[in-house]
Amino acid sequence: MTTRRLLLLATLAGCARAPLAPPAAVAPRRADSVAFESYVTAYLAGGRGRAATGDSLPAFLAGLAAEAPRRAARRAAEQLVELRRIDTAGLTGAQRVDWLLLESQLKRTVYDTILRTPERVPGRYLTLGDLYWRVAGVGGDRPPTERDWADVRQSLERAPQAMALGRRQLHAPPPLWTRLALSTARSYAAFLRGEYRTRLALAPDSLRGSLQLTGEQAAAALDGFAAFLQDTLAPGPDDSWAAGRAYYDWVLRDVNFLPMDAAGMIAAGRQIHEATKAALDSLAQRLRPGTPWRTLVTEMQGRHPEPGRITDAYRRHSDRVHALLQREALITIPARESLTFVPTPPQLRETYAWGGYGGITVRDSVQVGRFFVTDVVPSMTPEQVAEKLRTQNDGWIPVIALHEGYPGHHLQQVYARTNPRRVRRGGVGGNTYYGEGWALYAEHWMARVGLFDTPDAQLGQLQMRLWRTARVIIDPSLHTGAMSYEQAVRFFMDEVGLERSAAEAEVNRFTTWPTQAPSYIIGWLEIERLERDVRAALGSRFNHRQFVERVLEAGPLPPLLMRRVVLESYGLAS
Incomplete structure (x- = not known):
């Protein structure tokens, strides 16, 4: 049985599909698509669940005030009432998906007041x-x-x-x-x-x-x-960043439409993690029989760009995959877009050990994506420089380059900005299970077409999968009290082979963004499952380029809604 099949079975065995719950029973008042589009217009113009404040200094400070989340929640509650007065039976399929997306985001705005962000x-x-x-x-x-x-x-x-x-x-x-x-x-x-x-x-x-x-x-x-x-400033308890089991489970279920809770996610994560370690063992035996994969990883970490040349390495690998996509016509890359590489801002260096995608700015009608890279900086000690260089190694850089750029987040954002559905084009929700799931799917897609043609790249790609499977275990464990901060750091170091600074950067970010970290693996597996189902239904008529473009054209939706949109685009029942 292939490693990919093991991964899919490990997760999906514990994730039986639950039917999408119907909207709450409310006396219908309006029942046509025109009314819904009018609601969307008002919603997008009125702050998307937040009280509109403008750009003046008083408005700026009002947005930071202690009252701001409660004010936003009251506004979202009013919008939720209006939304639920719309009879979804009178909507098109695309509008019903948008309705569900809007409802989930409005509910979250109300619920998130418990986080007390202004004081914490x-x-x-x-x-x-x-x-x-x-x-x-x-x-x-x-x-x-x-x-x-x-x-x-x-x-x-x-x-x-x-x-x-x-x-x-x-x-x-x-x-x-x-x-x-x-x-x-x-x-x-x-x-x-x-x-x-x-x-x-x-x-x-x-x-x-x-x-x-x-x-x-x-x-x-x-x-x-x-x-x-x-x-x-007097501190709170050391672990007061933990979201708690109730909040974590609620976000999985009501925001991301996932049929699992924190405990189920941890169990699925452990299964996938063990399967990935077995795949690493197998790869190590193919590369150098008798040598543990950890030894090969240690050697790989010693091969890296020189200080100050890390950004150049990312740019070079991004150009290579961009050329492959165009040469082989693997996917349409829209016109008038570009990707530029910039230093990681100071406020992100302790939470992004490698780099990340900073979104799009429009310049002279060109969509310019910003790929930020965490390079060596002058304030680092010699030990910190050595650790950063081991982190930014020749095995990981090619994988991260495509994950953040082409065909990963940058291309994903370019497609999203031209989505015909205004709710999705506006980035409502910005679902991470779609966002990170697609970028990880892109990694495995590029592996299948032969992009990773060196031992370091093959090892790096599989070690990075192990990094992501560890996240499925660590994030819910942290936020439900099953794992301490130090235990999470040690898990990354011992199980994945991360340097301590990289492990700490990971866990630091997890504390600030509950449920995001598992989205890579869970979202990827959902897209793989969707591809298998479409292949099975279409047989010889299946076209992979068409499939990946339809996934991107669906927009930033939770996996279950994305699945519905893609299947309906093929005329298949969801």
Whole structure:
């Protein structure tokens, strides 16, 4: 039996399909598709479940206020009532999918008030956002425009007030989140006193003086906020970042439409994890009989780009897979798009050990994706440099390059932005089980077409699958109290072979985003299952290029809704 078959059986055995629950019984008031489209128009114009606030300084601060989540929840509750007055029997199939997606997101806005983010999340008040990319990256191929500099000045002007509000509102946050925010604040301050000042030479003369002043004021405010986080803010319990079993299970069921709870996910994860270790053992015996896979991984980690050349390596591998997709006509790549490579911003370096996808900006009608890469930085010690280089090795870089770029997240986002369904084009929900499931599916698809043609790449791809199977175990275990932070770090190190800094970055991110980490494996398996079912139904008429394009054209939907859309596009019952 193949490894892929083992993986599929291990998960799907414990994930029997549950029928999609019908909408809550509410007396229908409107029953036609025109009424639903009118609702969507109002929803998208009115803040998508959040109270619309505008872009003024008072509106900016109102969005950070302690009352903001409760205000958003009240608005979402009103929208939910209106949505449930629409009789879904009168909607098209596509509209019913959108209805279910909207309902799940509105329910989440209401439910998420229990997270108490204004008082528990210190990083919420570090609002410099795109500052680093605008000043240092900007897309990587042109200097900031005058509009960019004006936006930078506005961000710097607002930052001290946001941090002042945080000092008033924060109460007993998880100590880990305080440490992460402290590190981010210091990184921002160092940037403003270093590279930012150098880059000011590129600013227009009319703005340079005010940009220098606001930069100095923001750096001073960051120093003060860092001192507050370190010396004054009383911590909550060490593990108070845990979402808890009830919340975790609710998000799996009601937001992601998955027929499993945390306990079921952990059990499925262990089965898949063991199957993947067996596949690694088999690969090691093919590559070098008698040698454990961990030995081969250790050797692979010693092969890596030189410091400062990691980004170039990602760019080179991305170009290679892009060329393969076009040469073999494996999928349509829409016109007027590009992918640029930029440094990982300071606020993400402790949670993204390798890099990630930073979304799309439109420049001169071209959709420009930002692929951020975590390279060696000057502040690192020699030991940290060595560890980062082992992490960014020749086996992992080719896999991450396609996962984040082509045909992974970047191509996924390009397709999503042209989706004819406004709800999905607007990114409502941005479902991670679709997003990460597709990117992992892309890895295995590219393996099947022969992209990984070196032992390091083959080993790296399979070790990365083990990394993802570990996530299926660790994330629900962390948030339900079955595993401590240190146990999670050790699991990554002992079971997967990650360096400690990479393992910590992983677990740090898991604490802030419950249910996201398992989405890679679970989402991938759902797409593989869907492909098998469509192949079986179509037989010789199955066309893989058509299939992958229909998956992307479905848009950012939970797996069950994505399955419904794709099957209906083939005229198959869901």
